[in-house]
Amino acid sequence: MIWREEYKIGVELVDEQHQELFKRLGDFIQTVRSDQENSEKKKEVERTLNFMGEYVVTHFDAEEALQKRFNYPDFEEHHQIHEDFKAEVAEFQEKYSADEYDDDFLLEFSGRLLTWLINHVASTDQDIGEHINSVKEKEEELK
Amino acid sequence: MDVKYLNPIIAATDSVFQTMLSVKPEKGEVSIQEDLVTDKEANVIIGMTGDIKGSIVYSFSKEMALKVVEAMSGMEMEELDKFVTSAMGELGNIISGKATTGLAEQDLSCDIAPPQIVTGKNINISSEADKVLMVKFNTDLGEFDVGFSIN
Ligand SMILES: [Fe+2]
Numbered sequence: 287m288i289w290r291e292e293y294k295i296g297v298e299l300v301d302e303q304h305q306e307l308f309k310r311l312g313d314f315i316q317t318v319r320s321d322q323e324n325s326e327k328k329k330e331v332e333r334t335l336n337f338m339g340e341y342v343v344t345h346f347d348a349e350e351a352l353q354k355r356f357n358y359p360d361f362e363e364h365h366q367i368h369e370d371f372k373a374e375v376a377e378f379q380e381k382y383s384a385d386e387y388d389d390d391f392l393l394e395f396s397g398r399l400l401t402w403l404i405n406h407v408a409s410t411d412q413d414i415g416e417h418i419n420s421v422k423e424k425e426e427e428l429k
Numbered sequence: 430m431d432v433k434y435l436n437p438i439i440a441a442t443d444s445v446f447q448t449m450l451s452v453k454p455e456k457g458e459v460s461i462q463e464d465l466v467t468d469k470e471a472n473v474i475i476g477m478t479g480d481i482k483g484s485i486v487y488s489f490s491k492e493m494a495l496k497v498v499e500a501m502s503g504m505e506m507e508e509l510d511k512f513v514t515s516a517m518g519e520l521g522n523i524i525s526g527k528a529t530t531g532l533a534e535q536d537l538s539c540d541i542a543p544p545q546i547v548t549g550k551n552i553n554i555s556s557e558a559d560k561v562l563m564v565k566f567n568t569d570l571g572e573f574d575v576g577f578s579i580n
Pocket residue numbers: 349364368406411
């Protein structure tokens with residue numbers, strides 16, 4: 287996946303985690319689009335999807351902890367977006383492992399994830415950075 | 430049919446391309462058409478309900494759709510496969526979601542439906558609308574049209 291400087295929100299921890307998340311989603315997509323033999327591919331798809339899914343949880347937890355620490359006003363709404371996304375990934379993992387989804391659905395799911403994650407980082411998360419940095423500035427002034 | 434309804438869609442298109450792709454779309458001519466006919470191969474249709482009933486249609490050339498997905502994924506795309514069309518569908522979904530926020534500022538409350546994808550050449554997208562507002566865009570990644578049909 288392509289990372290751009292403009293995607294940064296100006297909070298180091300979050301920016302680093304976003305880049306790691308991009309890497310893991312990139313690995314997953316690469317696997318989805320590879321032409322390996324079927325059973326091999328399924329194993330790799332599951333592995334890279336789990337690897338990404340784990341990090342989604344790690345990152346969302348860390349990002350939400352920061353939002354709370356800085357009293358981010360849109361916390362509830364943002365939390366819900368994260369919950370919905372996690373639920374969607376979890377449902378896909380489950381059904382894919384149970385052979386309920388075909389290859390077309392795998393392509394559709396990963397394509398949507400690509401665009402969704404970029405928009406979430408490049409647009410939705412920007413407000414968090416703005417908020418945190420303005421709180422920090424005010425704290426500096428009071429010192 | 431009022432062209433002012435088109436403005437939130439134009440603004441949303443502009444902002445999403447800039448934030449996600451660092452690409453500035455140049456707005457071309459705006460026209461009013463009888464039917465939604467397009468020569469572009471990758472079409473994303475977003476149904477709209479609420480104060481405005483109709484649909485927004487994003488029509489990308491095949492080349493542009495491939496380039497957009499390449500610019501996001503960093504991987505080479507050769508065909509309009511399910512991965513590419515789904516990624517473009519989500520892009521249409523995001524732009525339309527933003528557009529409804531803009532329409533809300535004109536006191537119009539609208540909801541959007543999940544994207545539908547239509548691919549192929551010389552497509553006539555039928556709708557109940559008798560007029561379609563069309564705007565053309567040019568970008569570094571290619572050309573695309575956005576149509577707004579209101580029933
Ligand atoms: Fe987030």
